[in-house]
Amino acid sequence: MALWLLVAILVLVTHTQVLPRRPEATPLLPPQAKDDADAIIDAAFSSDIVYERIAYMTDTFGPRFSGSDALEKALDWTREEMEKDGLSVVEEHVMVPSWVRGREFARLLSPRVKELHMVGLGMSVGTPGKKSLVAKAIVVSSFQELDQRASDVQGKIVVYNVNFDQGYSNTVKYRTLGATRAENYGAVAALVHSMTPYGLQTPHTGATRTTGIPSAAISVEDSRMLARMQARGQEIVIEFYMEAHMLTDKPSRNLIVEIKGAEKPDEVVVFGGHMDSWDIADGAMDDAGGAFVSWEVVRLIHQLKLRPRRTLRAVLFVNEENGAKGAEQYYLNHKHESKLTSIAIESDEGTFTPLGISFQGSAAARSILEQIGKAFLAGIGSGNVSGQSIGTDISPMCDAGVPCGSLVTLDPRVGSLSNNPCKTFSNPPYPDVNFGTSGYFWYHHTQSDTVDKLSPRQLQHCAATLAVWTYSIANLDFLLPRS
């Protein structure tokens, strides 16, 4: 154990049972560790490169959907830019699904004619025979209500008008399983209230479990309108059309850049985000931000000529959105490193103003992280540790016992589940905040996930934060202790 860190832990840890020695009164940290962290923060805040690169990539290539040429071109460009940074890039072959949306619409025919604001759900089948279907609709607000009204579902379109107030984890099941459950009762299609607390006629796509009937999301406004119509006793008839279908899998790749560890190159700190986006989304927030902030960590450490004790590895995954084949392939390729991985950190919950990281792991490890955050990141407000969600791309590693974290951020402009963003802000935003309250879901999987939703400053702040966390962890004398 490096002396500085041992001292830091002994001094700062006042509430953990890991190290039973009595802490001293004054925090004491070695100058070099603090100097490195400060140098990283200064360097991060002195460049707009992350914002500019996200803007260039999203403007130039557009949505980067798995299986698309745009994704491959964006990956080529990213690799070239990484090499311009003096980094050497490893490409990791991944086969990804290729789902094609095609043309689609949902049109209310009765009680009046109106185009619905819809977007087909990813991996859904299309309408049978490439023709539109016309059917009566039944609106339910839960699976329970669907079950109760089972006898009324046959031949109908089921509309899940589920308020997002319950949060993503409690409502996303209607997107993923809604079609299957409706099909079980004989429905011909499923429409689901977009997974968002708020919209401006904004439909949100996302993956659904493949089943025999097509499904799509509709805007919050249209979903509620259909519910009102049903409540008035009006018969709802909808015309629905989707050309969606699967092609054969296509080759793609994860991109990996790293700084080799000076002392323990085989031990790694892994972090990353994903390069792919939905086919309707520029994916600036979800997740060019996470991917490019991870790359920026490596660029910063390289530029500063810092050499962490352990290897720092940024992984830019593909196919997080509809298959997670990039994560699966990475895990298969690096399974043997599980025990040598100190932590895996994902940034896929937005790259707004960072507050810290959420963490899943042992109390001992958590305590160490809290000390790092307090010592090096409290000054810029992003040194907090909370227990929250863990992203898709690192979950195979987390399942294998690797300590896991996620970057936690907050969009100060918008959003909370309570429909009152200001409630969040009149109270201290941390530690209650989670990514459901960050504005993240206002943009998630939509056409409005564009670079202007981020700011150069926020991205600098995220890069500084992720760099200090990962660099500090990589410099520990030990791998983060596991449960």
Add this chain to the structure above:
Amino acid sequence: MALWLLVAILVLVTHTQVLPRRPEATPLLPPQAKDDADAIIDAAFSSDIVYERIAYMTDTFGPRFSGSDALEKALDWTREEMEKDGLSVVEEHVMVPSWVRGREFARLLSPRVKELHMVGLGMSVGTPGKKSLVAKAIVVSSFQELDQRASDVQGKIVVYNVNFDQGYSNTVKYRTLGATRAENYGAVAALVHSMTPYGLQTPHTGATRTTGIPSAAISVEDSRMLARMQARGQEIVIEFYMEAHMLTDKPSRNLIVEIKGAEKPDEVVVFGGHMDSWDIADGAMDDAGGAFVSWEVVRLIHQLKLRPRRTLRAVLFVNEENGAKGAEQYYLNHKHESKLTSIAIESDEGTFTPLGISFQGSAAARSILEQIGKAFLAGIGSGNVSGQSIGTDISPMCDAGVPCGSLVTLDPRVGSLSNNPCKTFSNPPYPDVNFGTSGYFWYHHTQSDTVDKLSPRQLQHCAATLAVWTYSIANLDFLLPRS
């Protein structure tokens, strides 16, 4: 002057120079005036009828654009509902313009192919020969920049990427005059950043001055993207198509309901909102809310069997959005009443949580209003008086010297010009708030101006507020003093 009001003014006015007598120490108001106001407030808060009627109308008839069958059907239905309330309705014939949008699109062809989120501006001409035009684009951020780059405009599409931070009054000129100014330098079309501080790829329409070249609004996101592309030195090429054209004027009508004054039936308090909406908008906030809250004032007073001294008149105007022919016709028909009109109050700045009224008129009148607000509406937070904008439909009356007011409201969920809604809320929202900070412009002239953006409670609150203001003014012993 009614004794109670004289006393109220003497007692409450401590800072005005209108009445130089020294105020007494204790506020003293006649029981009946306060009882009436409380009864109105109680009645307003005991019914969801305004919300339900807006929901029914918008769900059933959709957008109510001038010249459309939907508007006429909505007017028929409204008239019938008014009669069910026991009110007698006067219809006032108005000829309105009939502008037809037709199909339209804007497509970026270079530096990449991308559909732009656009909506044609109302009253614009279409593209020549009902064909799409393809042209290079030039992005400017002001008329000044346009002038500076005049020699570069010939044959191009001018894109006005004007940030809304400057507010509606400073930016709307790009919507109304942008095409004309661009045409003067030989442009073939004009695109303008939507008039909003925020969007989710939401284009906002609105009227433009008719000129020889077509014009449309694009989303905030797309506008900024084009500016970034130009800043990178990329050549921007856009394909643009609009079928927009004018038909001959069509007949429509204002709807008027009133409570005749018990003592001075020829003297009136006029208030209202507009029934028409843009062709893409349900117009729940703009302005079914204002129109139906005005109707609700009359319903409440009628239901409570109150008889104000002067006539209370709700006017539901048509064609506010693209011509203001309803306002013009009302003024022509009632010009002779200008001197007998105590005040004209419009509700067309949203029907969110009401804060009070803005006022344009004499200091003496303002002082009286402040006393009314303080005495009868402070308890529900909507008794404030500020000096702010005055709506389109009452402006002919205001120009003729009638004291004028507007209902001021605030959407607690969203928005401010500073992009930080919470700033507004951490400070006392009044009197700095204006309708530019109320969230109003998030929905203004868009497909997302739907009834779910309002709440039954907000509409009750608006009705209570407008009813107490208008009833109290109608009960004054005098017409509001003019400058």
